[in-house]
Amino acid sequence: MEPIKTETSSGAAPPSPSAVAASAILAAALLLPGVQAHAEAPPTNGVISVGYLDYKDSQSGLDRIHVKAPSVSVMAPVAGVWSISASAVNDDVSGATPRYHSAISGASRMSDHRTAGDVSVKRYFDRGSLSVGAAYSSEDDYLSRALSVSGTFESEDRNTTWSAGIGRANDHINPTNQIVRNERKQSTNFLLGVTQVLGKADVVQVTLAHDTGKGYFNDPYKFPDNRPRTRDESTLLLRWNHYVEATGGTSRTSYRYYRDSFGVRGHTLGQEYVQPLADGWTVTPEVRLYTQRAADFYFDPVYDQTLGQPFPPGYNPNNFASADYRLSGFGAVTLGLKVSKQIDKNWSVDAKVSAYQQRGSWRVFGSGSPGLDAVRARTIQLAVNRTW
Numbered sequence: 589m590e591p592i593k594t595e596t597s598s599g600a601a602p603p604s605p606s607a608v609a610a611s612a613i614l615a616a617a618l619l620l621p622g623v624q625a626h627a628e629a630p631p632t633n634g635v636i637s638v639g640y641l642d643y644k645d646s647q648s649g650l651d652r653i654h655v656k657a658p659s660v661s662v663m664a665p666v667a668g669v670w671s672i673s674a675s676a677v678n679d680d681v682s683g684a685t686p687r688y689h690s691a692i693s694g695a696s697r698m699s700d701h702r703t704a705g706d707v708s709v710k711r712y713f714d715r716g717s718l719s720v721g722a723a724y725s726s727e728d729d730y731l732s733r734a735l736s737v738s739g740t741f742e743s744e745d746r747n748t749t750w751s752a753g754i755g756r757a758n759d760h761i762n763p764t765n766q767i768v769r770n771e772r773k774q775s776t777n778f779l780l781g782v783t784q785v786l787g788k789a790d791v792v793q794v795t796l797a798h799d800t801g802k803g804y805f806n807d808p809y810k811f812p813d814n815r816p817r818t819r820d821e822s823t824l825l826l827r828w829n830h831y832v833e834a835t836g837g838t839s840r841t842s843y844r845y846y847r848d849s850f851g852v853r854g855h856t857l858g859q860e861y862v863q864p865l866a867d868g869w870t871v872t873p874e875v876r877l878y879t880q881r882a883a884d885f886y887f888d889p890v891y892d893q894t895l896g897q898p899f900p901p902g903y904n905p906n907n908f909a910s911a912d913y914r915l916s917g918f919g920a921v922t923l924g925l926k927v928s929k930q931i932d933k934n935w936s937v938d939a940k941v942s943a944y945q946q947r948g949s950w951r952v953f954g955s956g957s958p959g960l961d962a963v964r965a966r967t968i969q970l971a972v973n974r975t976w
């Protein structure tokens with residue numbers, strides 16, 4: 589039966605390159621270990637993985653962002669009751685992104701380079717574990733550091749696992765256009781979860797996460813963009829893994845509700861099916877549906893009659909306002925396929941391809957934001973894994 593992995597992502601739209609470091613570092617800071625159906629035993633073997641990610645998004649008439657990201661991760665057991673994990677990634681980002689809404693005329697060329705890494709130390713106990721981690725990310729205009737502590741505790745019958753975590757991130761922002769200098773952002777993150785074994789074929793999990801942040805939340809490369817200097821985010825994640833005895837596969841269903849103090853409300857419904865095949869092959873198709881309500885201060889592409897584009901009607905620089913399409917109301921669909929091959933007892937490889945598209949007209953539970961071009965993205969991921 590597939591273990592359920594703890595997940596902290598809100599499921600919101602893909603971030604802009606200038607925000608990638610912050611989102612990645614927060615995810616790394618709060619990533620809790622996989623919650624097993626039974627006692628989490630200390631590892632007896634180490635694992636090293638070398639991966640590569642290629643991401644590209646576009647809209648009508650504009651090739652936008654292209655990300656190339658090689659990575660490496662390693663986990664090593666220590667003294668029978670400890671493990672040490674570390675990873676590093678090197679991103680090259682290039683392309684163009686609109687300064688407001690989806691206007692091609694407002695797009696500016698950009699390139700960036702990001703180096704990030706994290707390390708964690710984990711102690712295993714008879715009925716639980718404790719992990720301490722640190723993460724670091726640096727790019728031309730963004731520096732982020734994060735620390736986290738997380739743990740799990742199991743019931744006496746091993747059928748219930750509680751998990752908890754806390755993380756803290758400190759970010760320094762110095763955009764290359766020098767619109768601001770030496771800005772900062774601090775975030776504190778909390779996570780509580782419970783995993784329950786329902787039988788030999790079913791595991792369910794409920795996770796609550798809350799993030800509270802203060803500081804600079806504007807996107808310095810978009811205009812106009814003036815956001816509150818505080819942001820609270822809450823996430824409810826429900827997951828259900830079901831083993832299908834007839835096929836030997838596992839169905840993985842998830843639902844995520846997200847809300848923040850900006851007024852964004854998001855719903856994500858995900859479905860994966862992991863099917864082992866002969867000769868060490870495994871295929872995993874997936875589909876993810878997402879819908880989002882616009883932030884309170886997002887404005888549609890209707891502009892002031894006097895000032896013109898990109899200013900909203902009655903523009904006041906002291907009021908909160910943003911033309912960032914990621915804060916608009918929209919719906920999105922992701923389709924993906926992962927193929928894995930266990931070559932022998934030590935070597936395995938996997939590849940994953942996914943396609944993403946978002947449109948304002950696809951929003952459910954309300955009307956989407958009008959006047960925006962559809963955004964499309966594709967992601968290719970490759971990995972080689974070695975156990976020793």
